[in-house]
Amino acid sequence: MRPLTEEETKTMFEKLSKYIGENIKLLVDRPDGTYCFRLHNDRVYYMSEKILKLATNISRDKLISVGTCFGKFTKTKKFRLHITALDFLAPYAKFKVWVKPGAEQSFLYGNHVLKSGLGRITENTMQYQGVVVYSMADVPLGFGVAAKTTQECRRVDPMSIVVFHQADVGEFIRSEDTLT
Amino acid sequence: MGRKLDPTNKVKRGPGKKARKQQGAETELAKFLTDETGPKRLSSRGRKRAAKRIQKSAEVTEKQPKKGFTDENSKWLKPAKRKRKVDEPENEDDSNEHWEEEDEEEEEEQELLQKKKDQGKKSGKLAEKEVEEEDEEEEEDDDDEEMLLPIERAAKKDKKLKEALDLESDEDDDEEEDDEEEQKSDAEMDEDDTIQTNTDEGERFRLPGAEESEMEGVTPLDLKSIHQRIKDNIDVLCNFSTKREPGKDRTEYISLLKKDLCTYYSYNSFLMEKFMDLFPLSELVDFLEANEIHRPVTIRTNTLKTRRRDLAQALINRGVNLDPLGKWSKVGLVIYDSSVPIGATPEYLAGQYMLQGASSFLPVMALSPQEGELVLDMSSAPGGKTTYIAQLMRNTGVIVANDANADRLKSVVGNIHRLGVTNTVVSNYDGRQFPKVMGGFDRVLLDAPCSGTGVIAKDPAVKTSKDEADIRRSAHLQKELILAAIDSVNAESSTGGYLVYCTCSITVEENECVVDYALKKRNVKLVPTGLDFGTEGFTRFRERKFHPSLKLSRRFYPHSHNMDGFFVAKLKKFSNVIPTAAAGKGNRKNKNRKSTEREQYSATPSQSYDF
Secondary structure, three states, X not given: OEEOOHHHHHHHHHHHHHHXXXXXXXXXXXXXXXXXXXXXXXXXXXXXXXXXXXXXXXXXXXXXEEOEEEEEEOOOOOEEEOHHHHHHHHHHOOOEEEEOHHHHHHHHOOXXXXXXXXXXXXXXXXXXXXXXXXXXXXXXXXXXXXOXXXXXXXXXXXXXXXXXXXXXXXXXXXOOHHHO | OOOOOOOOOOOOOXXXXXXXXXXXXXXXXXXXXXXXXOOOOOOHHHXXXXXXXXXXXXXXXXXXXOOOOOOHHHHOOOOOOOOOOOOOOHHHHHXXXXXXXXXXXXXXXXXXXXXXXXXXXXXXHHHHHHHHHHHHHHHHHHHHOOOOOHHHHHHHHHHHHHHHHHHHHHHHHHHHHHHHOOOOOHHHHHHHHXXXXXXXXXXXXXXXXXXXXXXXXXXXXXXXXXXXXXHHHHHHHHOHHHHOOOOOOHHHHHHHHHHHHHHHHOOOHHHHHHHHHHOOHHHHHHHHHHOOOOOOEEEEEOOOOOOHHHHHHHHHHXXXXXXXXXOOEEEEEEEEEEOOOHHHOHHHHOOOEEEOOHHHHHHHHHHOOOOXXXXXXXXXXXXXXXXXXXXXXXXXXXXXXXXOOHHHHHHHHHHXXXXXXXXXXXXXXXXXXXXXXXOOEOXXXXXXXXXXXXXOOOOOOHHHHXXXXXXXXXXXXXXXXXXXXXXXEOOOOOOOOEEEEEEOOOOOOOOHHHHHHHHHHOOEEEEOOOOOOOEEOOOEEOOEEOOHHHHHOEEEOHHHHOOOXXXXXXXXXXXXXXXXXHHHOOHHHHHHHHHHHHHHOOOOOOOOOOO
């Protein structure tokens, strides 16, 4: 386990800010203690400093996971955000998309969101803006990238894609193995 | 042809066009619809034939002999019936006539009579017997009821026939029963026993002899009769003095019962032996039956993300039939049936609940971790208990979730992330090495790997695959693990110092023996688990005796508590000192040493220990 380098930190924060903007500060300085990011086996883990101290006792090859995994760095050093980060992104999300009950299942299977499944969308969403997807009961389902601006979404025909799927909670069952 | 031709009505004949022309509906239809209501008009020859027929039938009727008297008295005077006597040889022949029901044939019979007289007696024994009986009866009847119509007489004959046959068959049955009594299987006789009409006088449950046992080995016995035999065997064993067969030992009954149970429920005899030692006979069948069916599906609400009330509402809206688990749990729900797969609802994916067996709630409830503590879960896969600990601690403190199997750790990680647990470190050590890695935990939970005899309902392969060596191996591993777990606990912890040891097995070797071993080897004592239901653990079992505090541990069975078989014991460590091997021999020495150590190493906290 090692701390992130400057470059890695920059790449990751850039990705995060797409979804939560400047609220990244809130992730680090929390009222119940300081939290930090650490890298282990190409994965980024988010944990409080108390856990960090204890986790150093465990040898590298025996350590499987610490705190919450946010995502991983690919071989070409790009950062990929995992669904496991949803709990931290959802409260600070700047742009949200609500999905109708009928299209919920489809999104949970990994499909993109079509105009026909779109319930609500926050105003002034830019194109290719990172969004968090909710169900109509305000349960976070995953996140994605907006394919159209809010204005365009109103005009476009029902079969076109409005949100590109990036991660959804169905992955906990579908790809359990790749979480670690 | 000539006279019938009508010149006024010319009908076209021949192959020409005019012949084929239709002549109007009435004439055409007349060809098809013939009037059949009127009598058929016969030709001359037909009339002659009919006359001949009538003549013939008249002749036949004339031939029939006149019954009765031919003078004027025929209207009221009927001829008397012939009377027969028993002793005369002619009676046979006469009696043969009894069988013939029609009086009209009596004349023919007279001819037969003469023939038979010449032949002599020829009827079989039975016939004689019946006939004699019938003769006597008939004589009386004849005297009384001469005026019977022929059909009534025939009916009477039938009746007598039947009675005679019944008498015969009764005699035959009696003979058969005597012969077959020894060959009959016990099951049939047992049915008399269980029908409580003649429990003492009726036929008793008998053990099959050597020959029959051999036969059973060759021919497949049907399960129904085995089941019946099991029930009756148990019945006899329960009231042994009254229902036993004289000369037969109790062990014979028991060995037969064991063999039958193994066949019926498909267990190997080692396991069956163990169960017969553990349970009284009345509970044994209940236990075995409970192992055949699954326990109900239960879920645990994740209080980090939702409340039980809200979750229940959301699931009911999806079409799930559920109920709270019981008074003892505030987070459990039992699922009766569901139209959607319970492991794939959006609520499950959002981490609002976890599929977990009811018995797995118990060790965490016994552990009762407090907020801000340092907790170790030594065998955490698939992560149900770890996440329950985390939700009880409200994501504070630190949990170390360890498991020796790297593949199963993936499910631990998955569940931790899904349920929103943030205070956990997941590691892949062999539990026995743990004290060297890290120590000083406030609480430790050890759900030791076991033989799985309590969860046979989930995994029927256990029935046949476990034997003496498996149990011994498990017990050895568990003893090592429990010592390592004890060494990881910090006895001086301000809030804790507890270890909960649990298994999903019901054998004494893996449960009470292991805890007793720990009591002897380390400075720990048993404390109440905090679970108010469940059977108490054994303080002695067959030839072994355990520490009396073992009754604070709890056992759970599928047939009495409707959850998987489980064993939970809560231990408190009162000193961090590890006693040396020499001092660890014998209970008495241990007790003395414990008290001296308390005096010497007074590094104990200010809590008072109740002994």
